[in-house]
Amino acid sequence: MKLLSMYNRYNVSVMVLVFILSSAVSFFLIKQILKNEVDGSLLRVKAKIQFFVEQHDRLPEVNLLNDEIISFKRVTRPGKEDEFRSVKLFIKGIGRVHLCRQLIYTLNTRGALYQVSIINPLEGTSHLTRLILSVTIITILMLIIATFVMNRLIISKLWRPFYQSITEVSNFKINDAHVPDFPVTRIAEFNFMISSLKTATTNASENYRILKEFTENAAHEIQTPLAIIQSKLDLLVQQDLPAEHIESLRSAYGAIRKLSRVNQDLLLITKIENSQFEKKDHVRMKEHIELKVLEFKEIWQLKNLDLKVSLQEAILSISPELLEILIYNVLGNATKHNHNGGFIHIELDADQLVVANSGSEKSLNRERLFSRFYKEINNSENNGLGLSIIKQICEVSGIEPAYRYEDGTHRFCFSF
Incomplete structure (x- = not known):
């Protein structure tokens, strides 16, 4: 999972949690503030009643047009002072039972005790609470959305050098002259990473160049002594020597021939890697395969x-030389690893070539199949480079090789 995607998901989860908590806290705070405001209003009504009693020495008349519901009840002993309650009453003006705040206290006038009840409906307060809560929720939600969008834009821009660097490294090929173009950034951590990547890719390219030059030079230098040794052995084999000497010479001659083939195959792989077969033509594969079939028919x-x-x-854009080598190696591989009385089936259509053959009764190792010097059976006639050459040709020619084994048939498929 991408780090940016993980961060965004984590950010969204945190924002949702903050949104829920903020909404809950806002609701309870607003409700408490408005309740306190209603209680303050009840205390102001109490103060008015107290003032009226002090001025006129009697209870005031109840005004039915006020929002408050005021009642006086004669009692024999004083009760609690300023007792606030939340009660549910049927309010005629509203026409239904509604939650109210009630203030109860004891009033003394003309030597008599009265229990005063002041009730204020919370209808308007509830509407105001919902309105404020709605505004708060919308504000918080808009803030969260704005924060998320800004974070996404900022984080995407912030991590852009990282992903550009990873893309450059992914496209980097050790045998390619292309030097990765890493981005310039002012972030210290990314600069450290880019510096390390530059050092690693530069060292890898330089080490590969040195190794390639060594391989090329060694292969060329080895080829001449091998040719001389082989020609000398040819002369010795033709001479009249004892049988045991002849057998030893033939064994040495076979080893030299095998070493010469390995050297030639390695030289070919090096040439392919060095892009020495860059010239491509639109080649008719059918004609080339038909010619190779005629060459192998006697075998x-x-x-x-x-x-x-x-x-x-089927027309393919490829170097004709590489196509010749590819077809020869594929058909040669199907022939070499076949058994007497087996079969070879060749199918070609517009976008793929399939070569199926009988052979060993088990699947080849698909992970190591195209590796250099891979041999399923230790066969002295096989140097293990044929399939590696095929793989190398496919890579430089845009061909996708595949292998599968089913019902005793080894099937090589080349899609282009």
């Missing part, structure tokens, strides 16, 4: 292989 007849060929027109 297949000697091994009594059943051949089925189904070819359609």
Whole structure:
């Protein structure tokens, strides 16, 4: 999961939690503030009643047009002072039971005790609470959305150098002359990362260049002594020598031939990696495959292989030399690892080439199949570079190789 995506999800979760908590806290605070305001209003009514009694020495008349509901009840002993209650009463003006705030206290006038009850409905307060809460929720929600959008834009911009650097490293190929173009940033941590990546890619490219030059030089230098040794062994084999000497020479001659093939294959891989086959043409694959089939036909007849060929027109942009090597290695691999009385089936259509053949009764190792010097069976005739060359040609030619094994058939598919 991407770090930015994780951060956004975490940010959204935190914002939602903050939104819920803020709304709950706002609701209770607003409700408490308004309740206190109503209690203050009841105390102001009490003060008015007290003032009236002090001025006129009697209870005031109840005005039904006031919002407060005031009642006086004769009592024999004083009660609690300023007792506030939340009660539910049927309010005629509202027409339903409603929550109210009630203030109860004891009043002494003309030697008599009266319990005064002042009730104020919370209808207007409830509407005001909902209104304020709605405004608060909308404000908080807009703030959260604005914060989220700003964070997303800022964080995306902040992490842009990181993702650009990762993209450059992903596109970096050690055998490519392209130097990664890392972004310039003012963030110290990213600068440290970019500096490390620059050092790593530069060192990798330089080490690869040195190794490639060594391989090329070594392969060229080895080829000449091998040719000389092989020619000398040819002369010795043709001479009249004892049988045991002849056998030893033939063994040495076979080893030299194998070493020469390995050297030639490594040189070919190096040339492919060095892009020495850059010239591409629009090649008709059907014609090239038909020519290779004719070349292998006698070998297949000697091994009594059943051949089925189904070819359609297919045009591929590729180096003709590499195509020749590719087809030769694919058909050679299908022939070399086949058994007498087996089969080879070749199918070509507009977007893929499929070569299926009989062979060993188990699947090859798909993970190591195209690795250099991979050999499923320790066969002295096989140097393990054929499939590696095929893989290298496919990479530089835009071909996708695939292998699968089913019902005793080894199937190589090349999509283009």
